[in-house]
Amino acid sequence: MSDSDEGAGRAAQSKRADARRNKETLLDAAAAVFVTSGVEAPVRDIAAKAGVGLGTIYRHFPTRADLIIAVYRHQVDACAEAGPALLATSATPHAALGQWINLFVDFLVTKHGLAAVLQSDNAGFDTLHAYFLDRLVPVCTQLLEAAAAAGEIRSDTDAYELMRGVGNLCIGADSDPRYDARRLVELLIAGLRRPH
Amino acid sequence: MSDSDEGAGRAAQSKRADARRNKETLLDAAAAVFVTSGVEAPVRDIAAKAGVGLGTIYRHFPTRADLIIAVYRHQVDACAEAGPALLATSATPHAALGQWINLFVDFLVTKHGLAAVLQSDNAGFDTLHAYFLDRLVPVCTQLLEAAAAAGEIRSDTDAYELMRGVGNLCIGADSDPRYDARRLVELLIAGLRRPH
Amino acid sequence: MSDSDEGAGRAAQSKRADARRNKETLLDAAAAVFVTSGVEAPVRDIAAKAGVGLGTIYRHFPTRADLIIAVYRHQVDACAEAGPALLATSATPHAALGQWINLFVDFLVTKHGLAAVLQSDNAGFDTLHAYFLDRLVPVCTQLLEAAAAAGEIRSDTDAYELMRGVGNLCIGADSDPRYDARRLVELLIAGLRRPH
Amino acid sequence: MSDSDEGAGRAAQSKRADARRNKETLLDAAAAVFVTSGVEAPVRDIAAKAGVGLGTIYRHFPTRADLIIAVYRHQVDACAEAGPALLATSATPHAALGQWINLFVDFLVTKHGLAAVLQSDNAGFDTLHAYFLDRLVPVCTQLLEAAAAAGEIRSDTDAYELMRGVGNLCIGADSDPRYDARRLVELLIAGLRRPH
DNA sequence: GATGAATGAGTCTTCATTCAT
DNA sequence: AATGAATGAAGACTCATTCAT
Structure with a gap:
């Protein structure tokens, strides 16, 4: 209609x-x-x-993927849109990247089981997978390239891989008080820095 | 007998x-x-x-946990035992840590679904969880402390958390050619380095 | 609705x-x-x-108990309701008790395995147990008290125990032509009579 | 051999x-x-x-029946043998019957699950069934006949049926503090008395 | 369009019983 | 004779998905 x-x-x-x-x-x-x-x-x-x-x-x-996408669409979109803004307002591209990733982690960590499903190779979740990737990888790429261009980080990092890694680090982050995904993601982002 | x-x-x-x-x-x-x-x-x-x-x-x-443990026991033990050896032979404690983690990642990445189960909060997997932790966390702690003592890394990193993080990064690493857990884990370990 | x-x-x-x-x-x-x-x-x-x-x-x-209750609810209810009626129409309270018990026995004897399950300590049958007890023990108590008040029987008989006993006497009553639960239950009820 | x-x-x-x-x-x-x-x-x-x-x-x-029989043979035999003795020493045949039945009840009540198995129509327990019957029914018959001959009880009671009834009353007698098989069996035996 | 009753594949788990060593 | 490893039938229960009303 x-x-x-x-x-x-x-x-x-x-x-x-x-x-x-x-x-x-x-x-x-x-x-x-x-x-x-x-x-x-x-x-x-x-x-x-x-x-x-x-x-x-x-x-x-x-499909379940459709439902999950619909539930989180607004938040994912908001996260995606925050990328360029952060780039504009942050002190350095690397700082922007870090803050943007934090946004994503904050989102993911509070979604029980989402991170796990995001990496599931179950065919039923393909569209979910695709949605997250389509929406976020370009943004991440942009931030990565800006940081690389600024000489802050190495230029060989793939945004897809990084997003997947961050997603993985968020798995099971609720339900385990001894595990703080944010801290580990910080290490990961810190690890991107170009060695002096 | x-x-x-x-x-x-x-x-x-x-x-x-x-x-x-x-x-x-x-x-x-x-x-x-x-x-x-x-x-x-x-x-x-x-x-x-x-x-x-x-x-x-x-x-x-x-229980299934018993079976899984039995299947992987040798490899887990070998990994645990490699820790002190690496510490003795590597150039620096941080290098030893990196190599040891690589060993663990190599093991985990090839075990379909193991990493996922390792973070499952399903009670049936408690003993599995415990086995891996008992075996590997002390080794990791030792390497972490050595590197911290050598001034190479910050001293506020928890071995349990690091192992969980590494484990998480290995989830779904097979079955996705665009995702290389080793590379990400390397970033994570690099991120541990003490900022100059 | x-x-x-x-x-x-x-x-x-x-x-x-x-x-x-x-x-x-x-x-x-x-x-x-x-x-x-x-x-x-x-x-x-x-x-x-x-x-x-x-x-x-x-x-x-x-649960299976739900099913069993549903299957027999009408008959159990009918039995429960017959108690007061019998009390009103029978020659004596003890006669009413006997007839009411007969009703229960007639019901139980034809329900293969029900009597057995009724005494099972299996937790799954708790609600079944409770249903029968809730429904029938009060009626039995009433009849027992009336008979006791009339001086026909001793006043130290517990309705719960009596129901359990009657139930037990019905176990395996079908499938054995040499065993007539009704006759034995009659003896039991006769045994209640106050000794002269 | x-x-x-x-x-x-x-x-x-x-x-x-x-x-x-x-x-x-x-x-x-x-x-x-x-x-x-x-x-x-x-x-x-x-x-x-x-x-x-x-x-x-x-x-x-x-078969399991063989094992059960072997385990309890001595006690069953002792019970069987006690019948004539009680008849000789008790005040009346009916009293002897009561005491003998008490012996049987005491035996049965302490054998978790035996009473239940005794009435099971499972073919595997046929020999068990037969053993108990062969051993005890004749004794019971003797006591019953003596009491009947003495005019204490009616003469239409079948020993097999009575034994089955007593056995049934013992089912689940342990594990339920509100249920006392001995008391009910007493009622049953009392019920045998010839009405004056 | 909405409803929710019905379906049944898929898994787990226990134990009596057999039989090779 | 004794052992105990192996077998597999049996039964319970869950939940995604379809489709008649």
Whole structure:
């Protein structure tokens, strides 16, 4: 249904509105369940939390990846958009990189199970994988190149690899008080520095 | 049972020998299945691969953790033992640390799913967790302290955390040609260096 | 959901009707299987008999105790309700007690394995246990007290114990033509009489 | 091997002695395990307790019923033999019956799970069933007839049925403090009394 | 569009029993 | 005779996904 339908009857309109509201409810519920049970929580739990039927979830989000993407899209986008801004305002490109990575880590660390799923080779998560990569790798590349151009870091680092590494370091970071992903990521970023 | 039983217990001993051989077969089969299907492969698959019954696996390895430990024990032990040796032969403690970590990474990277399971908070894997930690953390601590004492690295790094981080970086390292865990771990270790 | 939903929820309602019918089918099937294989028959057998999937049983009756209770609820309730009625219509309270117990025995004797399960200390049957007790012990207590008040029986008999005893006497009563639980229970009830 | 072998070599003799000792060990172990885990305890547990192999148990006692019979034979025999004695020494036949039944109850109540197995229609327990019946029913019949002859009880009571009833009342008598099998059996026996 | 009932594949785990050594 | 390793049948339970209403 395209926007040109707008003029259609009140019923259709309200149905669209209902559906939209429904979708939103679903996203809120999913987000809440993800927090407590992780992103691999049973579909039924999410449906129950949202107060909708199972079919409704499958209609709106055919795969789990679709649902996860929808839940975190805003945050991922915000993170992506923060990259250039940080580059503009930070003292050095390397500092910008560090801050941007911190943003990503902060996001990831609080998403129970997301980091794990992000590296899963399960085909069902391909689109999720792709989404994160499409959105964040270019930004990371930009920051990396700026830092390399400034001579702060080596120029042989691949953004994809770095993002994957950072993602991996975030796995299981909640649930283990002796493990601080942020600290390790800091080491990783520090390790990028060009040796004097 | 000492060797002096040899005369009396020929039969028993040969049975023992058979069982031992069987256990080895099992270990080989498990290792093979772990490579292709990961360390969480169905017990039945492993039994099939080994050509034994289900019960035989449960007899030798009551829990999956037991099986995993048995499969990798030699390699983990070898890794643990290599630590002090490297310290003695390397140019600097930091170099020894790097080489030792590389050993660990080489081991882990080839074990499909092991790194993932190593951070799982599933209670069934507690003993597995403990085994790796008991074996490797002390060695890592030793190397870390030596490097700190030599003034090469900061002295605030926790061996447990570092091992977890390295383990995490190894997750999914096979199966993705664009991701090289070794390179990232190198960055991490480089990041430990004391800032001048 | 009230009846005023009728207009809006025709579909939902007919689905509910289907499910209810299905549940009934399930109950019938379970009852039938219980007769032939006892109340501990494999879940799969019941599903097969009912022509439904395994999951359907678990949906309607999460535990075996739930299923057993559902199958026999009507009869247990009927038995419980018969108590006061018998008290009102029988010649004496002791006669009422005897007749009521007979009702219970008639019920139990035909339920292959139920009596056995009723005394099992298996935790899974706790709710089953509780249901029978909650439903029948108070009635039995009432009858016992009436008979005691009438001076027909001793007043030191515990209803719980008596019910358990009667239940036990019913174990294996089918399948053995030489064993008549009714006769023995009669002796037991006769034994309650106050000695002159 | 008949007693005429007695003159055979020391080796054979000592082997016989060993086997006998072994069997005794086994019976002790079985008795102990039966106490803690019931008469349906895993064969392996008994073997472990006895410190012998599984095969040894199966050699001596091909079926579980054989083992149970062997373990309790002495006590069952003693009970059987006590019948006539009690008849001779008690005040009345009915009193003798009561005391004899008490003996049986005392025996049964302390044998975790035995009463349950005694009524099981599982074919594997047929010989066990038969043994108890063969041994005890005649005694019970004798007592019953004596009491009937003395005019103390009705003459229409079947010993087999009574024994089964008493056995049933003993099921689950341990493990439930609110249930006293002895008290109920007393009621049952009291119920036998001829109505005045 | 929404619902949620139904399905059933997939896994784990226990134990009685056999039989080669 | 004794041993105990090996077997595999049996049964429970979960959850993603489909589809009739």
